[in-house]
Amino acid sequence: MTVPNVLAVVPPHMGGRAAGTALAALLTEHARVTVVEAAGEDPQALRQARAIITALSPVTAGHLAAAPELELVQCASHGYDYVDLAAARRQRVTVCTIGSSDAExxxxxxxxxxxxxxxxxxxxxxxxxxxxxxxxxxxxxxxxxxxxxxxxxxxxxxxxxxxxxxxxxxxxxxxxxxxxxxxxxxxxxxxxxxxxxxxxxxxxxxxxxxxxxxxxxxxxxxxxxxxxxxxxxxxxxxxxxxxxxxxxxxxxxxxxxxxxxxxxxxxxxxxxxxxxxxxxxxxxxxSPHVGGVTRETVVRIALAAVQNVTEYLAGRPPRDAVS
Missing domain, CATH: 3.40.50.720 (NAD(P)-binding Rossmann-like Domain)
Known part of the structure; x- marks a missing residue:
């Protein structure tokens, strides 16, 4: 079985590579994970990604166009304004949040x-x-x-x-x-x-x-x-x-x-x-966008996002889809 590729995008002001690596560790049994601080940082990883997990980092029309294998963009937040929904719809890419979770x-x-x-x-x-x-x-x-x-x-x-x-x-x-x-x-x-x-x-x-x-x-x-x-x-x-x-x-x-x-x-x-x-x-x-950020909340957000990705990769319908 081919191991799916997942791109974890965590910008520096949200914890950067260290936070992304911790998030990736939750997915290692289910996918091959590449951690970046911006979606376009590793073009090959973007091109091969079946799913992207993004922590308030933009996923633009350009990023989507450069990702022909992409099926899912999972936002590690209740919001989704940093994802180009119109482009996602055009490319039939599902966009999900953690809206039904009480993570944050x-x-x-x-x-x-x-x-x-x-x-x-x-x-x-x-x-x-x-x-x-x-x-x-x-x-x-x-x-x-x-x-x-x-x-x-x-x-x-x-x-x-x-x-x-x-x-x-x-x-x-x-x-x-x-x-x-x-x-x-x-x-x-x-x-x-x-x-x-x-x-x-x-x-x-x-x-x-x-x-x-x-x-x-x-x-x-x-x-x-x-x-x-x-x-x-x-x-x-x-x-x-x-x-x-x-x-x-x-x-x-x-x-x-x-x-x-x-x-x-x-x-x-x-x-x-x-x-x-x-x-x-x-x-x-x-305050510097700390409303959803405590030690406990960060773990819950990561778990909620990862759970949705793993369920999707296993063939189950995604939750909290906004596109």
Whole structure:
């Protein structure tokens, strides 16, 4: 029997070759694995690959065209915006995520609340001031707020959005959500979540948390016009994809005091360039896309991706196919 070839693509900012080698070790009984940091790095391996596992590294139309044996692109994430779906469809290549796995959704929900709490309690300016022996309580106190009793607006009530809504109940928050389709009635009832249109959500929420996939329709979903709908006391939290927000427009709004702050775990591009204004904008709490990255989560993500690939190579239907 011919041993299938698999290409594992892990860019440096996601762990590079070391992480890719650890992932490849899970596949050694099922496939011959080549580890690269970019899909086009090893043209021969790309040409021979029957499957690609990619960890937030682009798989472009050019890469797909250079891979005549390719049948499956497995994203080691809930998102898939870094794969050219149109080209994959043309070449009849299946693209899958780990969407039905709970590998990272609980941790992303925790990261969402870490950012929300840091914003509400002004943890970054408090820490920075106190590290300079500056007892900043009188200056910070007017801007310190509570989560209890506040309205949380969730954009995208998918697997991660629902985890966020569940945790909001523990903080005694009210939840509303926006999305292209209503959640099942029993889900809304269980989560205490009410569906509204996006503009109403932005006008009435104290915290807006983004959990939508990045597509052509959702790119810059929060542009200057929509950011202007937010209350000046509102906070925006993004643990989904950086390009859901027009980053320049968000920097402008923060600089003008048009909203209270933003908690960001994702950027466009990643890693962000040193010139990105958001890195120095007032009222921001930043983290380097760690929402889905803990010791435990990395293992679960790798196992979920590898399981889908091995099942596909064994002739079983793939799970979480988006193309």
């Amino acid at each position: 959704r609980k941790n992303v929900a925790e990261q969402t609340f870490a950012l929300m709490l840091a914003l509400a309690k002004q943890l970054i300016p408090a820490h920075t001031a106190l590290a300079r022996a500056d007892w900043a309580l009188p200056r910070l106190q007017p801007s310190i707020t509570e989560l209890s009793g506040r309205m949380l607006g969730i954009v995208g009530l998918g697997a991660i959005g629902r985890e966020v809504a569940r945790r909001a109940a523990a903080f005694d928050m009210t939840v509303q959500y926006a999305g292209p389709r209503p959640a099942p009635a029993e889900v809304e009832l269980r989560l205490g979540a009410r569906r509204v249109d996006l503009d109403e959500l932005l006008r009435t929420s104290d915290y807006v948390s983004l959990h939508a996939p990045l597509t052509d329709r959702t790119r810059h979903l929060l542009d200057a016009e929509r950011l202007a709908l937010l209350k000046p006391t509102a906070f925006v939290v993004n643990t989904a994809r950086g390009a859901l927000i027009d980053q320049e427009a968000l920097a402008d709004a923060l600089a003008a005091g048009a909203l209270a702050g933003a908690g960001l775990d994702v950027f466009d591009p990643e890693p962000p360039t040193a010139g990105l204004r958001l890195l120095r904008a007032p009222g921001v709490v930043l």
